[in-house]
Amino acid sequence: MKITTFLCFWSIFFLYAGNSYPRQTLSALEMNKAAEKVIINETKVAADPIKITGLITDERGEPLPGVTISLKSDKKVANFSGADGKYLFTVTKPGETLIFSFIGMKEEEVRLKDGVTNYNVKLYPADNQLKEVVVETGMFQRDRVSFTGSVSTYTGQELRNISNQNVLKSLKVLDPSFVILDNSLRGSDPNSMPTIEMRGQGGSVLNATIDEFGNDPNQPLFVLNGVEVSISRINDLDINRVESITILRDAGSTAIYGSKGANGVIVVETIKPKPGELKVYYSGDFQIDMTDLSGYNMMNASEKLEFERLAGKYTNTSSAASQKALMELYNYRLADIQRGVDTYWLSQPVQTGFTHGHSVRVSGGNEFLTIDGGAKYKNNQGVMKGSGRETWAGNISMVYRNQKFIVSNDLDITGYKATNSPYGDFSTWVNTSPYFRMRNEDGTVEKYLQYRTGLGYADLSSPIVDNIPNPLYNALLNSKDERSDITISNSFQIQYMPTDELRFKAGLDLIRTNSKTTQFSPPENTKYNDLTMYEKGEYFHKDLNQMVYKGRIDGAYAKVIDKHSITINARAQMEMSKTNYVSVTAVGFPYGSQGTPNLAYSYKQESKPGYLEDEKRSVGLVGALTYDFDKRYLFNFSLSVDGTSSFGSNKLYKSFWSAGIGWNINQESFMKDQYWIDILKIRATIGTSGSQNSGTTYSKSVYTYFIDSNIFGQGAYLSNVGNPDLPWAISKDFDAGIDFRILNGRTSLTFDYFRKKNDPNIIPVPLVPSTGISSYPMDLGYQINEGVEFRATVFPIYNLKDRILWSLSFSGIHNKKTYRGFGNAIDSYNLKQQQSNTMRQYVDGYSDDDIWAVRSYGIDPATGQEIYIKKDGSLTFDYDADDMVAVGSTRPDLRGVISTSFRYKNFEIGMAFSYSFGSDIYNNVLYNKVENITKSQLEKNQDKRALYDRWKNPGDIAEYKGISIVSSTSPRTSRFIQKNNYLRAESISCKYDIINNEWVKQNLGISTLSVTGYLNDIFRLETSKTERSTQYPFARSVALGVNLSF
Known part of the structure; x- marks a missing residue:
């Protein structure tokens, strides 16, 4: 109210x-x-x-x-x-x-x-014109000519040239330092938020957790129109509203964000109201998504049955009765195959998804009052049946101006409804054997594909260990898994300009978020088969609310005295957020129920309603100085003092700073005759920034009540030990770069060298079970991230007057991370990693990108067993986890984007390809579906290579162990590591503009019409053969964008 x-x-x-x-x-x-x-x-x-x-x-x-x-x-x-x-x-x-x-x-x-x-x-647009004028930092604008930080700015049109669907996916194609990691679990799930790296992860990822809004502790900070927002707000943002995006990479540009800028800052500015007659804009975006199943190399029915026979599934020499039952099962399945049963289960849970989005914007006003308002609706249908994401938004911006004052207010209301597929994990369908019938001959769906007592003389001699569920039966039940969210954001700002040199601003931001999650699994689901009627069916509901208050006061002073130019910016700010949620899990529903919670029998066993109340406060002072002499010699300095409740109660305040120098060589007198040089600038910055995404509970001890009680009442136990002396997570940055542009923008090059040191390095170290505490936050060691990045663009054809342009761009980034100062502090954690057969270690001189495994000499042709290489180089048949060494790295030597665009008059075509080489991947498909297939897993479908590439007879030269080895688990060795080089077609677009066509104006009333076609992720060339995702498949897309103005 x-x-x-x-x-x-x-x-x-x-x-x-x-x-x-x-x-x-x-x-x-x-x-x-x-x-x-x-x-x-x-x-x-x-x-x-x-x-x-x-x-x-x-x-x-x-x-x-x-x-x-x-x-x-x-x-x-x-x-x-x-x-x-x-x-x-x-x-x-x-x-x-x-x-x-x-x-x-x-x-x-x-x-x-x-x-x-x-x-x-x-007037013609200059691609770099806006970028050359100012750098939009999200707090205040800084003169690009005299700025020394490492930044990149991209216009909304550049984003829309890549894709019309998602701001983040377009940005990853434009900038090499902005990397979206492949989601090997959720693929193209429209409800899954991406994992983003800026120049490599900013901190340790040991036990990193993602909060309720999808925010990853290692992701960059997102700022929308000067207000910090969650990644989901940017992910759902209407791309047609975006005016520009600025990436702040180094401390010289992020230090003003103090404790929040260590992982980089993404500043998004939407289109602002402009004076002029009232204009109406419409954008329609349409997309068809097609499931990409090219990475799945599963057996057909005949291959699967033959693989089972060779693996010994139908052989039992110890019991004649069991052997007869096994042969009966084999013959039954063989007969079905000969009748033509060969079910392609992968096609059952997927569909061709159709996405359509519509946005309308109205803008206009006079010299004193301008208004810009709009509305958006988008229905994103996923490629798994029943999955999708509906988003909607409305916004209105008003700006009032006179000679001394500018008053503005931005109101945004956004919401979404995310629905997950009732078909469950895609891996369930991938793993189902193809010799099973999906439906009966009359079209009905059985609950189980095969029953334990369906074959064999008696229950004890049945060759089927358990009933085999039919995934289609569960998918057709009335299950529910959805989340809805609504966010109201209002930003008010008043600006006072007493003189041309002096300006003051004050602003207040209010953000209210309400989120609801509802999940229901009906009692008919096969996973409840062995439970009592009081435990069948499960209902989960969660209500989450968050209120954020932000206030700020800014001041700016700019003065030019002869050849000296000085600008001073200052800000005082405060922020408070309150988050709370209530959740409940109920079980025991009658058959046929629709998930109404009042029909539940009880709370879930050993559980109780969940509740969380979290309050965070922070204050800050920010100052920035920009000085240049004759536009030649540059100096920048920034200072931020932050106080936050996120860190140790004994260390509530911390200062962050940056300093930068630069030299505009093209402004020197000896360069005046070099008219072909537009920009030649060298720059360097050094400074610190921080990350307060570690979570408030790291500094506080938390007690949790026991679920049950005794004669003395209900007790409590210490579930989290806080560290009141926990230091702030600090990133110390150094960046040096060069900006070069010649021939009126026909050729440009940007090159940066960066070195980032994270020290202190806050890590929640796992503790031994006897302490009763899972982990304790400590300052351990430090991390160094060092690398280079570049972007080069050339225009072989550059005719602005006739609008004939052809551009070629090549960008890339190389970086390497190493840990130092750990010593033996987390040896116990590394020992657990070895014992659990995982491949990540935290060791001085290495990084979390390194793959640790025992080296393999290959498969012995005589026995089909693996030969291991010990640390001293000797060979053995005995596996020893102490022989683990770093055998590869998931970090590529170089990755980036190659792009080109050609424009002729009103026609434009563009192509962008991402590349990566030098990285390794541990191929889990080889480990889990080619080898390491135990007897209990033989019932699942497997990769074709398990049949054709495994050792079968003495003398065979094979990459994988004997096909009949089903009684043991293969250890993690270097045999499953492959090079992961790739070239991907990220975007191919074709655009045509109809501008001021008299017939179109007179008959349709349209001033401008732009039509763009897109192909996204349309093909991939890769050296590794693996399944790209497990729980949700990836998709290829074809899209169409239509933009009109009236």
């Missing part, structure tokens, strides 16, 4: 403010006339005035309001184009030169000719 009242008040204020001075409001033409009169009065004695008129348009032919027109000889004499793009300018003498400039457009100069008074000017 308070938020509603607050919004209504400011809406009334805006409307009133925009209409409170109608007599003082002048049209653009009146302003031009007024300016004309002033100039005439000043120059009347000197000469007769010359009136220059015309129309200013963009490359589409659309009128451009607010374009600055100035005299080249005296830039103080200036005027602006009106809402219709027309202008009127008065000069006092012929031969003058007029300059037409507008943010995001290439500046144009027009020399006046005698007797000519009308000049129509067309």
Whole structure:
């Protein structure tokens, strides 16, 4: 109610403010006339005035309001184009030169000719123009020319050229340092949030957890219009609303975020209201997703039965009765196969997904009040049946301006409904043997594919260990798994400019989030077969609420004194968030129930309703200094002092800083004649930033009540031991780079060297079970991340006037991480890793990217057994975990993107390919579905290589152990490691623009029409042969985007 009242008040204020001075409001033409009169009065004695008129348009032919027109000889004499793009300018003498400039457009100069008074000017976009003007940091803008940090800025149009569906997926193609890791579990699940790295992970991932909103402790910070948001807000953001995205990489750019910037910062700016006549924009996005099953190499029915026979499934020499039952089962399955039973289970849970999204935006206003509002709906249908994600949003932005004040308010309301597939994990369908019938001959679906007592003379001699569930039966039940969310965000800001050099701002942000999760598994599900009626069926419900308050006060001072330019920015800010949730799990439902919780028998055994209440507070002071001498010599300095409740109660405050220097060589006098050099800049920064994503409970001890009670009452136990002296997680950064551009932007190169040291390194170290505590947060060792990144672009064809452009881009990143200072502090953890047959170790001189395993010499042709290499190089048949060494790394030597685009007039085509080479992968398909197949797993379908590539007879040269070895588990060895080089077609797009077509205007009322077709993730060339995902498959997509303006 308070938020509603607050919004209504400011809406009334805006409307009133925009209409409170109608007599003082002048049209653009009146302003031009007024300016004309002033100039005439000043120059009347000197000469007769010359009136220059015309129309200013963009490359589409659309009128451009607010374009600055100035005299080249005296830039103080200036005027602006009106809402219709027309202008009127008065000069006092012929031969003058007029300059037409507008943010995001290439500046144009027009020399006046005698007797000519009308000049129509067309401004063309400069891809780097906006990027060259300012760096948008999310707090305040900084002059790009004098900025020394490592940043990249991409326009909304560049994002839409890659894809029309997802901001994050487009960004990963544009920037090599922004990496979305392949999700080997959830694939293309529309409800799964991506895992993102910026120049490699920023901290230790030991026991890292993801919070309720999908935020990963190692992911970058996301800032939307100056407000910190969750990754899901950016993932669901309408790509058509995005004006620009800026990536802040080094401490020189992220230190202002203090304890939150260690993993990089992604700053997203949406389209702001602009003055001009009311315009309506529509965007329609349509996509077809097709399941990619090319990585699954499963056996057909005949192959599966033959594999089982060779593996000894149907052989029992110890009992004639059992052998007869096994042969009866084999013959039964063989007969079905000969009748034509060969079920392709992989196709059953998948579908061709269709996604459609629609957004409408209305924008306009006058010189004093501008409004931009819009609405969006998107229905993303997943490739697994029943899965999908519906998102919707509404927003309105209002800006009121006068000579001294700018007042703005942004209101966003977003929501989604995420539905998971009732067909369960895709791996269930992959692993189901193809010799089973999916349905009976009459079309009915059996609960089990085969019953334990269905074959054999007696229950004891049955060759089937358990009933084999039919996955289709469970999928057709009335199960439910969905989550809904609604977020209301309001950002109010007032700016006061007492002088041209001084500016003050104050802002208040309010964010309210409500989320509900509901899951229901009906009692008919086969997983409840062995439970009592009071335990069959399960219902789970969770309500989560979060309220965030953020307040800030900014000040900025800018002054140019002769050749010295100085800008000072300062901010004081505070933030408080309150999060709480209530959850309940109920069991015991009657058959046929729809999951109504009042029909449940009881709470789940040994459980109780869940409840969490978490409150976080933080305060901060930020200062930034930017200085340059004659635009040549640059110096930047930033300081942030943060206080937060997320760290040790004895260490609540910490300061972060950065310093940077730069040299614009192209501004030197000896470079003036080198007109072909646009930019030649070298820069370096050093500083610190932090990460407070470790969680508040690391510094606090937590007690939990026992579920049951005794005669003395209900007791409590210590479930978490806090560390009140827990230090802040600090990242110490160094970055050095060069920016080079020549021939009016035809060729450009950006190169960076970076080195990041995470020290202290906060790690929740596992403790021995006897302590009763699972882990304890400690400052252990440090991590060094070192590497280089680059991006090069060249335009073999660069004809802006005729709009004929061809560009080629090549980008890449190489980095290596190492741990230092661990000593033997976590030897117990590493020992557990070895004993559990895992391949990650935390050892000085190595990183969590390294793959640890015992080296393999191969398979002995005589016995079909594996030969191991010990640390001393000797060979043995006996496996010893102490012989584990680092045998590979999942970190590639180089990865990046190769892209090209060609534009001819209104037609444009673009292609982008990602590449990676030098990394290794532990192929779990080889380990779990080719080898290491125990007797109990023979019932599942397996990879074809288990039949064709395993050792069978003495003398066979094979990569994998004997096919009949089903009684033991294969250890992790280097035999299952493969190179993971790849080339992927990330995006292929084709676009056509219809601009100011008279027939389209007159018959359809459309000013501009743009149609774009996309192919995303359409093919892959890889050296490893493995299943890309297990729980949800990946997809290839074909999409169409339509953009209209009226």
